[in-house]
Amino acid sequence: MAGQGPARRRRASRVHPVRLAILTVVCLLLSGLAGAAAYFFPVVVAGVGQTGQTVVVPPNSSAGRASPTPSAPPGGPFTVLLLGSDDDSKFNSDHVLTQSMILVRVEPATKHVTMLSIPRDLWVPLSTGGSAKIDAAYSYGGAAAAIATVERNFNVHIDEYAWIGLKGLIRMIDELGGVDVIVTNPVLDDFYPDDIDVTYLYGYKRVAILPGPQHLDGSHALQYVRSRHDDIQGDFGRSQRQQQVLLALKSKAATLNAANLPDIVNALKGEFKTSMGLDRVRSLLGVASTFDIANVRQIVLLPPTYTSYGQISGQSVILPHWAQILPVVKANFP
Amino acid sequence: MRRIATVLFLPLMLAFGSGVYLYLGTLKSKAVKERVQLPTVTKPSFTLPGTMFLAQGGRLFKLKNGSFTEIGPSGNWSMPTLTPDHTRLIAVLTGKQSSDLYLLDLDGHIIKRLTHDDARIIDANHWAFYPRVTPDGSSVMYSYDSPKSGFRVDFAIWTMPLNGIQSQARRRTDPYWYTGGDINPTPLPGTATIYVKHSIDQTGVHSQLWYQERSGAIGHAMTALADDCGAPALSPDRPQIAMICSAGKQNAKLEVAPLIGTTLGPARVLLSGGLYASPAWSPDGKALAYFAPTGAAGHFQLWYLALPDLAPSASASASATPSAGATPSVRASPSPAPTPPVPIQVTQGVDLSATSPPAWF
Numbered sequence: 171m172a173g174q175g176p177a178r179r180r181r182a183s184r185v186h187p188v189r190l191a192i193l194t195v196v197c198l199l200l201s202g203l204a205g206a207a208a209y210f211f212p213v214v215v216a217g218v219g220q221t222g223q224t225v226v227v228p229p230n231s232s233a234g235r236a237s238p239t240p241s242a243p244p245g246g247p248f249t250v251l252l253l254g255s256d257d258d259s260k261f262n263s264d265h266v267l268t269q270s271m272i273l274v275r276v277e278p279a280t281k282h283v284t285m286l287s288i289p290r291d292l293w294v295p296l297s298t299g300g301s302a303k304i305d306a307a308y309s310y311g312g313a314a315a316a317i318a319t320v321e322r323n324f325n326v327h328i329d330e331y332a333w334i335g336l337k338g339l340i341r342m343i344d345e346l347g348g349v350d351v352i353v354t355n356p357v358l359d360d361f362y363p364d365d366i367d368v369t370y371l372y373g374y375k376r377v378a379i380l381p382g383p384q385h386l387d388g389s390h391a392l393q394y395v396r397s398r399h400d401d402i403q404g405d406f407g408r409s410q411r412q413q414q415v416l417l418a419l420k421s422k423a424a425t426l427n428a429a430n431l432p433d434i435v436n437a438l439k440g441e442f443k444t445s446m447g448l449d450r451v452r453s454l455l456g457v458a459s460t461f462d463i464a465n466v467r468q469i470v471l472l473p474p475t476y477t478s479y480g481q482i483s484g485q486s487v488i489l490p491h492w493a494q495i496l497p498v499v500k501a502n503f504p
Numbered sequence: 505m506r507r508i509a510t511v512l513f514l515p516l517m518l519a520f521g522s523g524v525y526l527y528l529g530t531l532k533s534k535a536v537k538e539r540v541q542l543p544t545v546t547k548p549s550f551t552l553p554g555t556m557f558l559a560q561g562g563r564l565f566k567l568k569n570g571s572f573t574e575i576g577p578s579g580n581w582s583m584p585t586l587t588p589d590h591t592r593l594i595a596v597l598t599g600k601q602s603s604d605l606y607l608l609d610l611d612g613h614i615i616k617r618l619t620h621d622d623a624r625i626i627d628a629n630h631w632a633f634y635p636r637v638t639p640d641g642s643s644v645m646y647s648y649d650s651p652k653s654g655f656r657v658d659f660a661i662w663t664m665p666l667n668g669i670q671s672q673a674r675r676r677t678d679p680y681w682y683t684g685g686d687i688n689p690t691p692l693p694g695t696a697t698i699y700v701k702h703s704i705d706q707t708g709v710h711s712q713l714w715y716q717e718r719s720g721a722i723g724h725a726m727t728a729l730a731d732d733c734g735a736p737a738l739s740p741d742r743p744q745i746a747m748i749c750s751a752g753k754q755n756a757k758l759e760v761a762p763l764i765g766t767t768l769g770p771a772r773v774l775l776s777g778g779l780y781a782s783p784a785w786s787p788d789g790k791a792l793a794y795f796a797p798t799g800a801a802g803h804f805q806l807w808y809l810a811l812p813d814l815a816p817s818a819s820a821s822a823s824a825t826p827s828a829g830a831t832p833s834v835r836a837s838p839s840p841a842p843t844p845p846v847p848i849q850v851t852q853g854v855d856l857s858a859t860s861p862p863a864w865f
Contacts, residue, residue, distance in 0.1 A: 194513075201517035205524030347538060350779055350802040352750050354732065355702040355709040356684030358649060358657040360627045376601040378631050380859040381684065381702075381711065382735055382748065383756055383779035383795075385802045399655035402682030402704055410708065414754065425800040429531035463754065472706070 212432045212439075213448070247277040248329040249503055250446075251317055253308060254412070255335050256363075260371050264312055266335075267305040269396070270412050271316070273326065275503050276454070281461050284502045285416065286469040287409035289477060293487040294323045303487060308333075313443070325496060326503045330446045336366060336396075338441025340388035342419075345437040346426075349391055349418035353381045357411075359397040366392075391415055405488070406472050413468045420461065467502065471495060538801035540855040543572035550808055550850045554787040555610075557584040557593060558806070558862040560855055564595060564612055567806075576612030582860040584608075587637045587666070590865045594618070594635040594644060602629035605646060607666070618644065619670045627652075631659070634861075638691040642666060645676070645689035645697060658685030661699050663719065676719040677701075683709055690736045690745075695719065696766075698726065698745070700734045713747060715766045726768045735782055735861065738763070741789035747771075748780055756780045758794060760811070774809060774845055781858035787865050793850070795858045803855035806862075808848045 185193070207214075254270030261267070271288040290305040297318035298310040307319040317328050334342070343349055357379040364373040366389070377393045379386075386394060395415050401407035426434075444451070471477050471490070476498075480489040543558075543565045551570035558565055562580035566573045580598040587594070592615065593608040605618040621630035635646045644666050647659040658681055664673035676697070679685030683702040690698040701714040711734045716723035727733040733749040743763035749771075750756045758780040761771035774792070781795040781804065791811055795804040 197513065197517050198520050201521035202524040205521035206528060208521070209525045209528045347801055350797055352754050352756060352779065354750070354752070355711060356659055356687060358631070358659070358684060359655075360652070360657050361655060374626055376626060376629055376631075378603075378633075380633065381687070381700075382859050383750075383781040383804075384858040385797065385804055385855065400657045400682055400684070403708075407709070417754065422800065422802075425533045427531065427533055429528050430533055433532070 209429075210432060212435045215435075245278055247275065247279070249327060250274045250276065251320055251328045251331040252416075253313065253316060253331060253333040254339065255308070255333065256365075260365065261309065265309045268308045268316060268333075269305060270409075271304065271320065272409075272412065272416070273320065273324070273328070273503060280465075282465045282467070283461055284467040284469065285413050286499065286502065287406075287413060287471070288320065288324075289405050289409065289471060289488045291405060291486065291488040292471075292477070292490055293480070293482055294319060294490065297322055303485070313445070323490075323492075324499050324503075326499055330444065330450065332444040332446065333442065334438070335441040336392060338438045339395075340366070340392050341437035341441065342434065343386070343388035343391045343415075345434050346419065346422040348385050348387045349415055349422060350383070350385050351391075351394070351414055351418050352383045353379055353394065355381050357394060357397050358400045359393075361399050362393060362397055386415075403472070406470055409470045410468070413470070417463055417466060420466075421463070424461075469498060469502065533800075538799070538803060538853070540803055541853045542574075543567070543851065543854045543856075544574055546572070546851060546853055548572070548806075548850045549852065550848045552786075552793065552808060552850060552864075553791075554865055556784075556793065556862050556864045557586070559584065559595075559857040559860040561857070562598070566610070566612075574612075575610075576608060577614065582857055583634060584863045585635050585637065585861075586863045586865055588639055588641045593863065594637065596633055596635065601626055603631050603633060605632050605635050605644065618664070618666075619648075619673075621648075633659070634688050636689050636691055637666060638663075639693045643691075645691050647685070647687040647689065648673070648675075649685070650675070656681055658683060659687050661686045661689045661697065661716075663689075674719065677716065677723075680704065686714070688734060688736055690738050692738070698736055698738070698763075700736065701725070703729070705729065708752065710752070713745070713768070717766070724766070726766075733759070737783045737785055737792075737861070739785045739789045740787060744785075744789070746783040746785065746792055748783065758783060758792070758809075760792075774811070775847065779804075779858075782861040784862045784864045793862060793864060795856050796847075798849065798852070803853075804858040805852060805854060806850040806856060808850050809845050810848075812845055 252272040252274055253268045255266040256269050269290055273286040275284040288304060292304040293301060294304050295301045296307050298315050304319060308316040313331050313333060317331055321328055359377040361374045362377040364375040365371045377397055379394050395412045398404050398408040476491055476494050477488045480487050543560055548570050556567040559582045563574055564576040564581045564584055566575050581595050583596040584593050594605055595608055596603050597606055599622055602621040604621050606614055607616040607618055608614055619632050621632055623629045631649045633647045635644050637644050643663050645661055645663045648662040649657050649659050658679040660675050660679050661677040662673050662675050664670060677686045680703045683704050686699050686701050688700040695718040697716050699714055700711050702709055702711050710729045711732050712729060713726040713733050713736050714723050715726050730751060731749045732752050733747045735748040737746040744760055745763050745768060746760050748756050749759055755777050756779060757773050758775040759771040759773050762769035778796050783792050783794040785792060792809045794807055796807050797804050
């Protein structure tokens with residue numbers, strides 16, 4: 171009897187081997203999940219804070235919608251309005267001018283993409299009232315006003331939008347390791363805005379991007395897509411360069427995988443907003459790897475066919491030729 | 505016992521969780537953010553004949569006998585070019601708002617500053633790029649952004665005595681405004697030069713190889729507008745021009761065409777469908793070096809291409825007639841090389857400056 175006590179205690183304290191194995195596996199699974207959760211934590215935070223942004227498009231937009239709910243079914247074609255802004259520290263928060271507006275139609279089934287650059291100086295009625303350059307729409311009413319203004323004037327339905335700030339573009343391109351482009355001609359600018367990482371935001375600096383195939387880091391890529399003063403095509407030339415870099419980014423995105431997402435999300439912190447949910451962002455990355463650049467149609471509303479130069483209230487503006495623009499939009503953004 | 509097991513198990517869980525975290529990090533696509541190395545810590549996989557000077561990240565390097573040596577003082581250097589006697593270099597030093605030409609010895613020591621393009625007032629600064637010494641060694645041609653006015657900044661081809669001062673420099677060409685202008689002078693024996701002229705039409709900005717007989721002459725196009733050719737390199741032995749043509753697309757062709765009088769004969773496409781940049785001829789004229797990226801990272805590496813027989817065909821010579829004005833008469837239809845040459849990748853893991861043509865002798 172005296173020897174039974176310790177033996178029972180040993181049996182009581184011993185865990186069954188199967189149970190121990192299950193416990194070990196569960197614990198390791200939990201710790202593994204915790205590790206994965208920590209890794210993707212920035213993505214989750216961004217998913218909550220930066221994606222799936224809800225905007226309320228005024229009901230008098232062309233589509234007559236009360237809210238910008240995407241109408242495109244999963245896997246179906248959809249239209250995204252890409253917005254790029256000047257350094258927002260010059261402006262009140264979220265009241266920035268959109269220096270770049272590109273409508274992108276993605277057709278996953280046919281693997282076709284159409285990009286239409288909207289000139290920032292295009293003189294149009296704004297959804298918020300009155301007429302102004304189209305780049306002002308965002309500053310008056312955020313993404314909702316920009317979407318509504320484009321929808322109303324171009325008679326197009328926009329499913330999603332994505333906004334990126336200047337620093338966000340620099341950081342994203344750097345995070346992707348730069349972009350490769352063929353620069354067609356010297357891009358020279360003696361009045362390039364010197365407003366990144368400086369205290370005085372209204373200075374200028376000289377920029378020279380030399381022609382030929384080359385690898386551009388984030389800041390040089392920004393100079394390339396932002397410079398316009400020595401371009402005889404002005405904003406139109408810049409629009410073509412923006413589309414060019416967008417396609418170069420698409421090539422880079424094709425090499426990404428989910429493990430790259432946290433770094434990219436960190437790079438874009440505070441400089442990126444989109445109505446797209448994480449699911450669509452992820453599927454877009456997948457789609458990017460299957461598109462052939464030969465299947466990308468690029469449209470720039472060049473004068474004299476689609477636009478003309480004009481002066482309104484002392485401002486240099488671009489006047490739209492809607493009779494020529496709308497059929498093109500209808501054909502490419504049904 | 506159970507407590508001891510728990511205490512031991514917790515670090516195991518922590519280690520496993522951390523392991524998963526680190527493992528996920530290893531799954532990241534490495535292609536997009538490849539670590540770039542200095543050429544001097546790499547070993548070229550192919551030994552180039554002769555000596556080559558090239559640039560990476562603002563630093564000049566000499567490639568000789570299969571190894572790199574860094575030359576020159578610190579700064580943002582690019583575009584090394586040799587004097588005809590191969591005893592000195594001219595290179596570009598780029599500052600914050602301007603760039604200048606410097607005469608260097610072959611070890612990169614500064615002999616003389618040739619231009620003074622920096623100024624306190626921002627728009628009084630100037631750029632000087634693409635230096636090339638004339639075959640007689642007396643002058644240097646280069647691209648210089650003067651005259652300029654307001655927003656208009658365009659390069660013109662300028663020439664100055666190599667042993668003179670910048671005030672003796674004279675403008676040779678008259679660029680089209682707001683196009684970026686004229687670049688890449690390639691001096692020919694005598695007074696003539698080939699350069700790249702940018703112009704614009706309804707479809708956008710184009711680049712053409714342009715022939716100019718003498719300073720101030722209007723000259724004529726040597727390539728078609730739609731071909732978008734640039735980066736000319738003149739062979740050392742017989743008159744051949746290597747060039748990069750993109751036809752307005754985001755991929756390029758490496759082409760070689762015979763220089764016949766003042767025009768080009770039919771071009772042969774040596775390589776197509778890539779981002780080929782800044783070709784340079786080997787000292788014996790039988791091979792080309794150029795830059796092209798590898799993989800998805802996009803960093804430009806040095807490549808070597810032994811050339812097939814490039815003698816112009818009889819029909820090409822017969823159709824080659826000098827022309828004036830903007831329409832090229834000969835280079836209408838590039839024909840592919842009979843035997844496709846096989847490029848050899850010389851460097852790996854570096855990020856050479858693709859817009860800075862190498863000098864090779």
